[in-house]
Amino acid sequence: MDLFVSAVIQGVLLGGLFAIIGVGLSLVFGIMGLTNIAHGDIMILASFFIMVFSVQMGINLFVALAITIVVMVVIGAAMQKFLINRVITKGAEPALLVTFGISIIIQNILTLIFNADSRIIKGPFSDVNVVSTNWVSISAEYLMNCLVAVGVIIALSLVMKKTYLGRSIRAASSNVTAAEFMGVNTLKTYVYAMCIAVVTSCVAGLLVGQTFVFYPYSGTQYLIIAFGVVVIGGMGSIVGTLLGGLILGVSQLLGALFFGNGYMILIGYIVMLVLLTFRPRGLLSNMARK
Amino acid sequence: MKLEGLDVFYGDFQALYGVSMEIPKGKIVSIIGANGSGKSTLLNTIMGVNRPKAGTIDFEGKDITRLRTSDIVALGVTISPEGSSVFEDMSIEENLLMGAYLPDPRKRRQENLARVYELFPVLKEKEQQLATFLSGGQRQMLAIARAIMSEPKLLICDEISLGLAPVVVKDIYRKIREINEMGVTILLVEQEVKRSLQSSDFSYVMVKGRVVMQGLSAALPETEVKDAYLGINKYA
Ligand SMILES: Nc1ncnc2c1ncn2[C@@H]1O[C@H](COP(=O)(O)OP(=O)(O)O)[C@@H](O)[C@H]1O
Ligand SMILES: [Mg+2]
Numbered sequence: 039m040d041l042f043v044s045a046v047i048q049g050v051l052l053g054g055l056f057a058i059i060g061v062g063l064s065l066v067f068g069i070m071g072l073t074n075i076a077h078g079d080i081m082i083l084a085s086f087f088i089m090v091f092s093v094q095m096g097i098n099l100f101v102a103l104a105i106t107i108v109v110m111v112v113i114g115a116a117m118q119k120f121l122i123n124r125v126i127t128k129g130a131e132p133a134l135l136v137t138f139g140i141s142i143i144i145q146n147i148l149t150l151i152f153n154a155d156s157r158i159i160k161g162p163f164s165d166v167n168v169v170s171t172n173w174v175s176i177s178a179e180y181l182m183n184c185l186v187a188v189g190v191i192i193a194l195s196l197v198m199k200k201t202y203l204g205r206s207i208r209a210a211s212s213n214v215t216a217a218e219f220m221g222v223n224t225l226k227t228y229v230y231a232m233c234i235a236v237v238t239s240c241v242a243g244l245l246v247g248q249t250f251v252f253y254p255y256s257g258t259q260y261l262i263i264a265f266g267v268v269v270i271g272g273m274g275s276i277v278g279t280l281l282g283g284l285i286l287g288v289s290q291l292l293g294a295l296f297f298g299n300g301y302m303i304l305i306g307y308i309v310m311l312v313l314l315t316f317r318p319r320g321l322l323s324n325m326a327r328k
Numbered sequence: 329m330k331l332e333g334l335d336v337f338y339g340d341f342q343a344l345y346g347v348s349m350e351i352p353k354g355k356i357v358s359i360i361g362a363n364g365s366g367k368s369t370l371l372n373t374i375m376g377v378n379r380p381k382a383g384t385i386d387f388e389g390k391d392i393t394r395l396r397t398s399d400i401v402a403l404g405v406t407i408s409p410e411g412s413s414v415f416e417d418m419s420i421e422e423n424l425l426m427g428a429y430l431p432d433p434r435k436r437r438q439e440n441l442a443r444v445y446e447l448f449p450v451l452k453e454k455e456q457q458l459a460t461f462l463s464g465g466q467r468q469m470l471a472i473a474r475a476i477m478s479e480p481k482l483l484i485c486d487e488i489s490l491g492l493a494p495v496v497v498k499d500i501y502r503k504i505r506e507i508n509e510m511g512v513t514i515l516l517v518e519q520e521v522k523r524s525l526q527s528s529d530f531s532y533v534m535v536k537g538r539v540v541m542q543g544l545s546a547a548l549p550e551t552e553v554k555d556a557y558l559g560i561n562k563y564a
Contacts, residue, residue: 202429209415209426215377216413218397219406221430221478 044174045291051176053287054184055249057279058242059260060267061191062235068274069211069231071130072122076141077264079257080236083144084110084243086152086254089159099162099244107240114236118229126228141257148254161248183245188280190241194234195276207231211274266310272320281321285309329374329405329482329513334383336366336373336537343369344537346383351482351515356508358516358524358545361534362557367517368410370534371486375407376400387482402430404481408488412471416460420451423459423470427477437477444473447503465496472500476507483507484515489523501527521553533557 063077074080084106091102117140125132163178198204209217210224217224246252246260263286271282286306293305313321329351336344343366351357361367372378374385376397385393392400415423424444428437445452448469454462459470468488475483485504489497504527508514518524525531525545533541533556541548541556 202425202434205418205422205426206429208418212415212417213413215397216409216415217426218377219375219401219409220426220474221398221401222426223396223398
């Protein structure tokens with residue numbers, strides 16, 4: 039029982055982290071119907087930037103994050119404007135191939151510069167437990183990850199609801215032509231949406247990078263997590279990513295508890311498949327019309 | 329606005345043949361034509377959704393033929409599209425606010441909201457409901473109201489009466505007249521001859537992608553327009 043409760047709690051906390059890993063993927067899919075294959079690599083690229091600035095150059099972690107966000111937003115905007123936007127009007131498939139190319143380029147450049155060594159970002163809460171009783175322990179790091187992730191996702195969903203930027207992104211996801219009829223330049227909106235997705239990935243990159251070791255090619259593994267989160271929660275639904283993360287996190291840790299650590303990932307994806315059998319578009323999909 | 333010699337194709341199929349029109353400032357102009365005569369194609373060409381193979385579109389002395397849709401809208405040309413295409417998963421209010429997306433109308437969005445709610449009180453009542461729950465007539469009102477929110481100089485309405493009850497249509501046409509009296513030029517597209525002639529200053533009749541008849545609405549004989557519309561004898 040203790041182990042069960044502990045696994046559920048850790049699963050929930052891990053789920054928050056999973057949610058922020060997935061939210062950018064969901065946003066980009068929602069607005070341009072594009073599955074960004076480079077999504078995980080963008081996050082890991084951010085982890086490397088933060089690692090270089092904070093660990094190697096000794097800059098304060100939060101300043102390092104801020105600089106990374108600026109750099110990554112420039113990279114993300116350029117990627118959208120000069121690569122993806124050029125092909126997105128021809129349909130989602132060519133754009134998907136472009137992001138596949140970007141993924142390979144990021145992995146190769148990172149490997150060239152950093153070799154295949156494992157890295158980690160030294161976070162402020164490593165090895166601290168907030169609750170540590172005989173029957174359950176909660177690591178400060180996991181708790182922090184979850185709180186930050188949930189905070190960012192709530193902030194994002196407020197932006198989407200309350201601001202003209204968010205409304206124009208939703209309008210463009212709902213109907214490109216009608217959005218253009220409102221005077222929305224949907225190609226520019228795609229750039230803004232990609233920038234927002236990149237900012238969430240920078241935060242995710244910090245959280246992931248201080249919790250787990252990462253390598254130049256770790257992006258793929260996180261793309262799969264993001265994909266699971268988004269598919270369970272519903273493609274394009276921001277709040278759905280919280281639910282998707284939660285379900286994936288809890289099922290992974292319960293899977294590990296009942297079947298052993300080796301089965302953790304597998305169980306997570308079995309749960310995903312079962313859910314999809316009943317709700318093929320995900321739990322909170324707003325893509326029903328498409 | 330001035331259209332000159334527009335040829336528009338869908339692949340190999342030619343939908344418009346040298347269409348020329350003039351839409352004078354401050355007037356109501358109607359385009360009458362049967363289903364499939366190319367009315368929506370023409371409007372979408374004006375809006376930059378379709379690209380003409382030949383011809384030019386001029387708005388207030390500016391060539392807008394190759395402009396991006398959002399840039400055309402920014403110049404003051406707004407459409408209430410066929411089938412209304414409201415943003416389904418947004419509330420009425422959010423749909424209307426999207427109408428005031430451009431910088432200038434955005435500054436005056438509260439006044440404009442009040443103005444369109446005065447024109448269409450039913451929208452005010454349902455302000456917070458999702459557009460997806462509206463009836464056909466309410467959707468049309470929302471689409472028109474949303475278009476007005478952008479403070480257009482030229483408002484284009486594509487078959488706003490389609491599938492609506494006659495009373496609702498009458499009501500909507502009264503609103504169109506009111507909007508025109510506020511100084512907005514209006515381009516109406518309809519299938520119904522009588523109402524089009526009654527509610528406009530100038531009319532064009534289209535058959536199979538061509539303009540076959542034009543003139544002051546008051547001077548056009550309804551029966552002849554109907555013949556033309558149906559593609560009878562000399563107009564076919
Ligand atoms: N997207 C399209 N692709 C191919 N053909 C089209 C398309 N839209 C309209 N058409 C064709 O162009 C002609 C004119 O259609 P349309 O402009 O919608 O007429 P209207 O609005 O007068 O009913 C029709 O023959 C129609 O089948
Ligand atoms: Mg039509």
